[in-house]
Amino acid sequence: MTALTSIRDLTVTYRRDGTAVAALKNIGLDVVTGERLAVIGESGSGKSTLALAIAGLLPAASRIDGRIEWPGLGRAPLGGRDIGFVFQDPSASLDPVMPIGKQIAEVARTHLGLTWPQAYAKAKNLLERVRLPDPDSALLAFPHQLSGGQKQRVAIAAAIAAGPKLLIADEATSALDTIVQAEIVALIRRLVAEDGMTLLFISHDIALAAELAERIAVFRHGQLVELGATARIVDAPAQPYTRALLDAHIGLDAEPLLNRSGLAT
Numbered sequence: 487m488t489a490l491t492s493i494r495d496l497t498v499t500y501r502r503d504g505t506a507v508a509a510l511k512n513i514g515l516d517v518v519t520g521e522r523l524a525v526i527g528e529s530g531s532g533k534s535t536l537a538l539a540i541a542g543l544l545p546a547a548s549r550i551d552g553r554i555e556w557p558g559l560g561r562a563p564l565g566g567r568d569i570g571f572v573f574q575d576p577s578a579s580l581d582p583v584m585p586i587g588k589q590i591a592e593v594a595r596t597h598l599g600l601t602w603p604q605a606y607a608k609a610k611n612l613l614e615r616v617r618l619p620d621p622d623s624a625l626l627a628f629p630h631q632l633s634g635g636q637k638q639r640v641a642i643a644a645a646i647a648a649g650p651k652l653l654i655a656d657e658a659t660s661a662l663d664t665i666v667q668a669e670i671v672a673l674i675r676r677l678v679a680e681d682g683m684t685l686l687f688i689s690h691d692i693a694l695a696a697e698l699a700e701r702i703a704v705f706r707h708g709q710l711v712e713l714g715a716t717a718r719i720v721d722a723p724a725q726p727y728t729r730a731l732l733d734a735h736i737g738l739d740a741e742p743l744l745n746r747s748g749l750a751t
């Protein structure tokens with residue numbers, strides 16, 4: 487089991503109104519090549535900061551201590567090429583005035599050195615793979631002509647257009663209704679399997695994480711409080727905080743989490 491990326495003693499500090507905010511504290515974590523790893527925790531626990539740190543997208547003003555190494559790549563990752571990033575709000579990652587076909591083609595052209603016709607052919611294939619209806623006309627559509635779920639499909643197509651080794655989905659389904667959420671989770675699972683990607687799935691929803699991931703990392707107040715196989719975390723959480731997350735889920739939704747985690751394996 488090679489670590490695609492190996493995080494050691496990672497501490498990230500933001501500055502807000504002249505005060506230092508420690509968003510991550512001494513994190514040690516390996517993301518294993520080919521695995522689906524979920525990072526869960528409540529709002530403000532540092533999940534997005536971890537995702538941004540791995541992707542090299544932290545704001546310039548933030549202070550980063552520790553190391554993020556890439557033994558599975560053998561070199562530093564190239565942004566956009568080796569790491570695909572899907573954000574919560576697809577509108578934020580899509581250009582509102584550019585046809586979606588061009589947006590996806592541009593990623594393929596830039597990172598894979600394709601000609602425009604080759605890049606458009608790739609974009610069309612990607613729109614088929616993310617199951618957007620009528621890919622030929624969808625190439626020419628603008629983001630505002632699509633539903634939220636369709637926009638997220640396009641954002642996922644753009645994120646994987648350069649064939650990244652690692653796909654990071656940061657609350658990628660949180661803004662969608664439950665049915666669309668399940669469809670996008672199924673889509674991510676299929677694409678990750680088809681392309682042999684490693685998945686880092688960030689979510690505040692332990693049930694969703696259990697459905698998709700083989701391992702779960704639980705964050706709280708910027709610290710990694712628990713890490714383990716999904717079934718172990720769900721069946722026998724070692725930390726009271728993880729137990730509380732599970733209990734909160736059971737309180738809200740009677741569907742047995744164990745069955746859902748069973749589906750994931």
Ligand SMILES: Nc1ncnc2c1ncn2[C@@H]1O[C@H](COP(=O)(O)OP(=O)(O)OP(=O)(O)O)[C@@H](O)[C@H]1O
Nearest residue numbers: 500501502507509528529530531532533534535536
């Ligand atoms: N750019 C920033 N400048 C200052 N503080 C920030 C910045 N981004 C995040 N923080 C702070 O860092 C901490 C961790 O935030 P982060 O967004 O990583 O958590 P999160 O678990 O992803 O939360 P959410 O689920 O709400 O997105 C929080 O206290 C947050 O307010």
